[in-house]
Structure formats: C-alpha cells, structure tokens
Amino acid sequence: MVCNIIGGEKYSWASRTYEEVQEIAEQDGSILVLPVGSIEQHGHHLPVATDTMLVDHVADLAAERVVDSVPILVAPPIWSGHSPHHMPFGGTITLDHDGLLDVVEQVVDSALENGFDGLFLLNGHGGNSSLISSATSIIGTSHPDVEVLGLTYFTLAASFIDEIRDSDVGGMAHGGEFETSLMLHLRPDLVREERLEGTYMDEPYEWGGKDLFEPGPLSVYRSFDEYTESGAIGDPKLATAEKGAEIYERLGDELERMLTQLYERNQ
Known part of the structure; x- marks a missing residue:
C-alpha cells in the first residue's frame, strides 16, 4: 500500500462513517488535514511513492499529537503531484499544474461542506510547493469562513537539521540523507x-x-537527468534510521504547535 488509507486511528477520515465525519467537523475549531504527495522516481534505493x-x-x-484535545481528521492523501x-x-x-490545482480545489470544496473551521494543506513534494501556496490563497478566498494554511513539511526541519545531518550542503536533496533517513525509520522494508x-x-x-534547506531565491527548471544519473540527488549513504527517528519526532513537535495555534484561533 502507498499509505494507510483505511486505518483505525481516531483521526482517520476514511475509517469514519459520514455521521462521525460531520460530528467532528461541526465542533468548534475543527481541522481538516489534507496531505499532498507525488508518485515519482527516487533513485535506485527508494520507492516511487516516497513523498506520499x-x-x-x-x-x-x-494529528496523533493533538487529537485528544483538538477535533481533527486527516483525509486520504492526494497521491499524484x-x-x-x-x-x-x-x-x-x-x-x-492546472490539473493538480483543480484536484486540490475540488477535494477541499467537497470536504469543507462538512463544516470544518480550519484547513491544513500539508505538502510532501518540492515540485508542489508553489502550487500549494497558490491553492492556500485561492481556497482561502473562496472559503472566507475557514482558516486556511499551507506548508511543505520538510521546511520545518530547517531550524534543527544542522544538529542532525552529516552531509555537506547538497547532501539533503531528492532521495538524499534526509528522505532516506525518514524512510529507514518509517518503512525500512x-x-x-x-x-x-x-x-x-x-x-x-x-x-x-x-x-532542501538552501533552496535559493532563483527558480530554475531542469529535468532531473541533468543533475544525476541515478535519479537521486544528495548523499543517501549517510542516512540512518536513528537520524530519521529524530527528524520525525522534531517535525512532530513543530506541527503540534502549529495545529494547536490553528485550533485556538478558530474556537
């Protein structure tokens, strides 16, 4: 499976009945989280669904960090970016670009009909970043009663990643030390x-x-085969499950604070 679309977790949209979805959505400060990923090559060592x-x-x-105090549901991810x-x-x-933006908008438009007060678009693919930023503004304009946030999750690691990484700049890019460490922690198989x-x-x-953590101010388009023969950019040989576990938990700390603030602003 790409992801755990049907799970028993109390924050899983897909495991709820429609009445349960509406009951959660109608609570004050309710939050919908929509993950957005991709299906794309990640070198010889990682699966194509890595981002998703x-x-x-x-x-x-x-969601697990806040579900006991915040009405929250995580929708199944949009798996193509x-x-x-x-x-x-x-x-x-x-x-x-237009196709993905349309998919995000249509999914959100229908999901928000249930009454959520907050929406968090959580992106996992660098190629989606500018689109998610645009979608945040577009959806916020069309749903003025909903607090809409958009974020590419790995940018949150910029504040602490130098405490964890062993690679020089350029070693944490596509399929490099960062993503491979997370996969070794979460899906080593x-x-x-x-x-x-x-x-x-x-x-x-x-x-x-x-x-990933020095994106630079200049946007440049290149096909990835101009950067790498394997498809991976970075240094996956420096990845470890221990680094992945620390990155994962510290990302959780940042997101817990963010979701708590979103909830408190919308009660």
Missing part, C-alpha cells in the same frame, strides 16, 4: 540499502537551490 508515504506519516504524527521533471527516469505519474547512490546537488547558478 512520508507526508502521510507526518500528517498522522501531527506535479512531477514533469522526473519523467525521463520512468516510474513517475504526474499531473500538470522498502529501502534498497544495497543500492544507495546519489549525486550531490550542483546547480550552476549561485542563486539557485543547493539543498
């Missing part, structure tokens, strides 16, 4: 440890992105 799996796990962690730059490697299922391979990020423009 990770954002789904992170959404579940965030905007990934045309990965197409040369195969294994990728992509939506175009899906990591091909005998095939760990990546190329450090080397963007020729000095203003371009160097790493």
Whole structure:
C-alpha cells in the first residue's frame, strides 16, 4: 500500500462513517488535514511513492499529537503531484499544474461542506510547493469562513537539521540523507540499502537551490537527468534510521504547535 488509507486511528477520515465525519467537523475549531504527495522516481534505493508515504506519516504524527484535545481528521492523501521533471527516469505519474490545482480545489470544496473551521494543506513534494501556496490563497478566498494554511513539511526541519545531518550542503536533496533517513525509520522494508547512490546537488547558478534547506531565491527548471544519473540527488549513504527517528519526532513537535495555534484561533 502507498499509505494507510483505511486505518483505525481516531483521526482517520476514511475509517469514519459520514455521521462521525460531520460530528467532528461541526465542533468548534475543527481541522481538516489534507496531505499532498507525488508518485515519482527516487533513485535506485527508494520507492516511487516516497513523498506520499512520508507526508502521510507526518500528517498522522501531527494529528496523533493533538487529537485528544483538538477535533481533527486527516483525509486520504492526494497521491499524484506535479512531477514533469522526473519523467525521463520512468516510474513517475504526474499531473500538470492546472490539473493538480483543480484536484486540490475540488477535494477541499467537497470536504469543507462538512463544516470544518480550519484547513491544513500539508505538502510532501518540492515540485508542489508553489502550487500549494497558490491553492492556500485561492481556497482561502473562496472559503472566507475557514482558516486556511499551507506548508511543505520538510521546511520545518530547517531550524534543527544542522544538529542532525552529516552531509555537506547538497547532501539533503531528492532521495538524499534526509528522505532516506525518514524512510529507514518509517518503512525500512522498502529501502534498497544495497543500492544507495546519489549525486550531490550542483546547480550552476549561485542563486539557485543547493539543498532542501538552501533552496535559493532563483527558480530554475531542469529535468532531473541533468543533475544525476541515478535519479537521486544528495548523499543517501549517510542516512540512518536513528537520524530519521529524530527528524520525525522534531517535525512532530513543530506541527503540534502549529495545529494547536490553528485550533485556538478558530474556537
């Protein structure tokens, strides 16, 4: 399975009856979390559903942290993202920009009919980031009574990642030390440890992105085969499950604070 779409957790939308969904949504300060991922190549060592799996796990962690005090549901993830730059490697299922934006809007429009006070769009793929930012404004405009937030989850690690990483700048990019560590912690059965391979990020423009945590001010389009032969960018050989566990829990700390503030603002 890509993710745990049907689960017994008390924050799982998919495991609820329609009456239970509405009961939670109608409570003061209720929050809907919508994870958005992708299906795209992640080198020789990680599955194509890595982004969707990770954002789904992170959404579940965030909800688990607050569910005893906050009315919250996590929707099944949108599993296909905007990934045309990965197409040369195969294994990728992509939506175009307008298609993904339309999917997000339609899912949200129908979900908010249940009465949620807050919406949290939680993104797990860098190629979706600008779209999720736009969707936050578009949905906020069309649903003025709902507090709408949008975030790419891994950006929250910028404040603490230097305490954990061993790679130099360029080692935590696509399929590198960061994502591989999280997968070794959460889904080690899906990591091909005998095939760990990546190329450090080397963007020729000095203003371009160097790493997940040094994105740079300049937007540059390149097909990923211009950066790497394996499909992975970064240093997955430095990844460990222990690093993944620490990253995961500290992301949970940040998201717990964020969701608590969202709830308190909407009561």
